[in-house]
Amino acid sequence: MTSAPDVDPQPIPRSLVAAVKDLRVHFQAKAGLVHAVDGVSFEIRDGETLGLVGETGCGKSVTARSFIRLIPSPPGVYAGGEIDFWSTEARRAGQRPIDLLQIPQSEMLRIRGDRIAMIFQDPGKALNPALTIGRQVAEVFLQHRSGEILTALDPNPPALLRRAARQRSSTFERLLLKVPPWRGKMAKLTRRLDDLVAKALTETQIPNPRKIMDSYPHELSGGMKQRVLIAQALACNPDLLIADEPTTALDVTIQARILELISELQARLETSVLYISHDLSLVKEICDRVAVMYAGRIVETGTTEEIFSNPLHPYTRGLMAAVPSAAHKRGELAAIEGNVPELVEPPPSCRFSSRCPFAVEICRTTDPRAIPISEEHSVACFAYETGDPTELPVLEHWVS
Amino acid sequence: MTAVSSAAGALAETSSERSVISLRGVEKHFPIKEGAMQRVVGQVRAVDGVSFEVRPGETVGLVGESGCGKTTLGRCISGLTPTTGGKIYFRLGDEDATRLDEIEAVPEEDRNSEQRAEVERIDSGHRIDQLSGPAWRIYRRNCQVVFQDSFSSLNPRQLVKDIVGRPLRVYKEASGVELTERVVSLLESVGLGRQHLYRYPHQFSGGQRQRISIARALALDPEFIVLDEPTSALDVSVQAQILNLLHELQQERGLTYLFISHDLGVVRLMSDRIAVMYLGQVVEQGTALELFESPRHPYTEALLAANPDISSETTVMRGLPGTVPDPANPPEGCRFHTRCPVATPACGWEIDDAVGWLQTHETLLGALVDVERRSNFDATLVFQDAEAAAAVGAAMVDGEVPSAMRDALAEVATDGTRVDMSFIPIEPVRLEDVGGGHLTSCILHTPR
Amino acid sequence: MTDVIDTPLTATPVDGPVAVRVRRFLELSRQVLRNKTTLAGLIVIIAMISMAFLAPLLTTPNVPDPYQMPRDWAALNQPPGTPGHILGTTSDGGDVLYGVIWGSRVSLRLSVIVVSVTVTVGVIVGSLAGFLGGKIDEILMRIVDVFLSIPELIFALAIAAVLGPSFGNIILALSMVFWVKYARIIRGQIIHVKQNEYVDAARVTGDSRFRIFAKDVLPNSITPVMVQATLDMGSIVLVGATLSFIGLAEAGLAEWGVLVSKGQVGISTGRWWASTFPGLMIFLWALAFNLVGDGLRDVLDPKTESR
DSSP, rough: OOOTTOOOOOOOSSSEEEEEEEEEEEETTTTOOOOOEEEEEEEEEEOOEEEOOTTTSSSHHHHHHTTTOOTTTTTTEEEEEEEEEOOHHHHHHHOEEETTTOOOHHHHHHTTTTTTEOOOHHHHHHOOOOOOOHHHHHHHHHHSSSHHHHHHHHHOOOOHHHHHEEEOOOOOHHHHHSSHHHHHHHHHHHHHHHHHHHHHHTTTOSSSHHHHHTSSSGGGGGGHHHHHHHHHHTTTSSSSEEEEEETTOOOHHHHHHEEEEHHHHHHHTOEHHHHEEEEEEHHHHHOOOEEEEEETTEEEEHHHHHHHOOOOOOOHHHHHHSSTTOOOOOOOOOOOOOOOOOOOOOOOTTTTTOOOOTTTTHHHOOOOOOEESSSEEEEHHHHHHHOGGGGOOOOOOOOO | OHHHHHHHHHHOTTTTTEEEEEEEEEEEEEEEETTTEEEEEEEEEEEEEEEEEEEEEEEEEEETTTTTHHHHHHHHHTTTTTTEEEEEEEEEHHHHHHHHHHHHHOOOOGGOOOHHHHHHHHHHBBBBTTTTTTHHHHHHHEEEEEOOOOTTTTOTTTTTHHHHHHHHTTTOOHHHHHHHHHHHHHHHHHHGGGGGTOOOGGGGGGHHHHHHHHHHTTTTTTSEEEEEEETTTTTHHHHHHHHHHHHHHHHHOOOOEEEEEEEEHHHHHHHHHEEEEEEEEEEEEEEHHHHHHHSSSSHHHHHHSSSSTTOOSSSOOOOOOOOOOOSSSSSSTTTTTOOTTTTOOGGGHHHHHHHHHHOHHHHHHHHHHHHHHSSEEEEEESSSSSSHHHHHHHHHSSSSOHHHHHEEEEEEETTTTTTEEEOOOOOOOOOEEOSTTTOOOOOOOTTO | OOOOOOOGGGGGOOOOOHOOOOOOOHHHHHHHHHSSSHHHHHHHHHHHHHHHHHHHHHHHHOOOOTTOOOOTTTTTOOOOTTTTBBBBBBBBBBBHHHHHHHHHHHHHHHHHHHHHHHHHHHHHHHHHHIIOOOOHHHHHOOOOHHHTOOHHHHHHHHHHHHHHHHHHHHHHHHHHHHHHHHHHHHHHHHHHHHHHHHHHHHHHTTHHHHHHHHIIIHHHHHHHHHHHHHHHHHHHHHHHHHHHHHSOOTTTTTOOHHHHHHGGGGGTTTHHHHHHHHHHHHHHHHHHHHHHHHHHHHHSSSSTOOO
């Protein structure tokens, strides 16, 4: 039996979109090498929303940005691990994944915006104030879909037009394109682009898409801008959407609508979502599974249901007990003492040990590993070494 | 005894205080200027008629989304911005407050000279924009602020000791070694220590900087502190520390707080009573329990529905459609009706709503040439062609416009390219008591 | 009470008030000097200023006025290397080395006086405009606009010409013209800094407007002024030399611009030294201050300063 050379002989147990394996990202700082991400592993499954939760400085943004290699280098360094990615095509063909950290830059440029898209926290900063919305959203199509658009108009497009569609015309060519019959063809191309952009904007329930396309970012509200960015991100029907705190800068009533929109589009386009947030309550509402990060490491992973009904890691527990809710009384929020440690070339240890009230000797000298408690639920804490769920230590409820 | 020192005397008495801060019809409008000559073409009505009290020892939460005016109101209360209308009273006694209520029930023109003199007396003694000299100083010392951004609220070039000790210097309360010791004790009361005296703000984390801000606010042992989103920029675990600290300090020192925030969970925890603001007005007001368990305004309900709650069982977060009206030209009726899921015909539908509806129909909007406005409720829309006018006219009568809007129309008449429309005018909304101090401005909940 | 533990990196040993300020100054200096070009510029500046101070020791001061070039009729137009005149002589026997050394004194005096005056006036005007705002801001800025509509060099030239040819008048003219940019700079900074919440916090504390200005607004607005002043120390000498070159200073003054002017006549006949050496000095002076100014700007830029 022959097999294509790049068909993975091992069966993939679940349908995965991405698998992060022992990712390490370091930053060169004055004081030394900061281990911003220090051995992070998790999976993103086909069609799910995975939440990556943690506070400032835990490394969640760095992890997210590593997927599309947005970390500036220097001072950042990809110091180890891999991010395996299966596009829908690759998955269907049973192919091996590609390692996003290793592929050449040209391939990464093809994937960015097309197979993997990202939306950021501050929509105001993600849009170019000097270009109209239409121009900006059109960029995505020009980058990734120019070939198709062109062939739909003209089965055998001449090289001149091909280059124009990919925005690679020389100055001379650009002048030439202003002359008929080229002008007519360019106009058709532009109209087709506009249609695509309008369609993308309509998908995100933006009223009056044509009017918005002619507007500049400053003329739009925060919620509207974020919709434009979502439209742009989903324009090419990516396999993975990375959302880095997309609603932090928005009012809560707008936030709810944006999240409704993301989840609707996700279901329709069958996209998987990696949702980064510091807001536990939000993550509870919209994610299928959750990974909790602290100081560059994942401390606990599981389904949303499991994590929230039965948090295991002391940090996860402390975090949940610190969120104000109806159950709390004033002055009795759980307060984890101390601060996040600086991560300059830290020795092997549990990063939370300096603040953990349950820390013992081994916590300070050895790196913890992820211990599976149930099929989905795993925790990186020495207190669960025995692994037997019935013998789980009773960590008292956090009270300040 | 001069007027000024008697005012100071009046302020110094706190025994019969009914309220630390009393707001009556407070307005803050910002002029919109245009053109080379900077003509004033309109007013942004950031705060547009707010009245409530903050009583000694309690925490009043002020909650709302961006643009509702809560931060502006906080600045007016703390004296950073002058109001453009209404009054803010400091330490209004029981008697005076009752007297004011009585007199204000009488329209201005009908008041007799005795009543006017009384108002003047009370005003000169307690209105923060009329205080001067020693009375002003009493207010200034007793009303402090903790700001949201811990980084920009501390002078980066000053040492912690100078930052926290500054109020003591300004009022000449201490100097030299005594000053240093008092600063140390302030730092210790917020969880910092002597080792932090000679450091710069950038050497601290966000939570620590916020503690420094709190220590500064406590330096003069004030009665009242305005907390403007004090934990919004902090991580959850740090926020918990700061909120616990604020509570502890309030218990120890008998502080009164105005807690401004957009975070419902935090406000619910920290407040005794809460006022919900929307577009410059308070739409609902009551105890924390009342508001969260039995809200009486659709906006409050919307906020609650949109808020992710970690302890809730349901996983449905609902948002609000539509957009906030222009604060320079807010509706005369209920300001929330443009987005309200349960709006009635009597909620204050206006010409602007009809035009707003047109915005959702590109072609019809494009055909609109002019709006001849006779009042907010009565105008003529002029279109490019009779077709568009007819389409709009028809839509208004039995088309796709919200039924509440349709029912609020008194008259629609299409004539060629012109469509006359007039809505039933209504009175401005007021906050009404629906039981035990629970106020709401929604007519669905108030008995009328 | 929840204990707050310091993060390791920010836990510096406990300093007193003086020590912490000294430490911060040293840290900034170290950052500035880390840049090689800045360091080079600083060395050149120190060398030139030393030369200026030590002028009476390095050369025999001319009598009666040391600032006038000595004339040695016996040694006209001597090339460099002539015994007694290392850098040669000018067309009326003036020692080029003497001119170079005493010229640095003149340049130092020029730049210190002009920069001090212009910074002071500019900061006062700009502060009033920026801090007080309103009508005062409008009036002052209109005055600034009037000044800005005239090219600085032409303006200074006109004033100096009217006052009469003397180096003192050049100093005066430059002081009257070059203050405007400082007004602009500090006004812009103040308007920006005023928006910070620590200014509001100071108002809530009840501090007086003047103290708020002095402690909160000014110290946080002054760094671009410092950078510009350093750069101007260099460029003012260029401008001054230009004015003296075209004859607005006393003839025979031991000043670089005058010397360049006098010596350029001889270039066509191969006598390059009389104008080249003073010209070189002008160049070095301006360059050195520019390098230091740039280095200062890189370090004091607010984005990097917060570390």
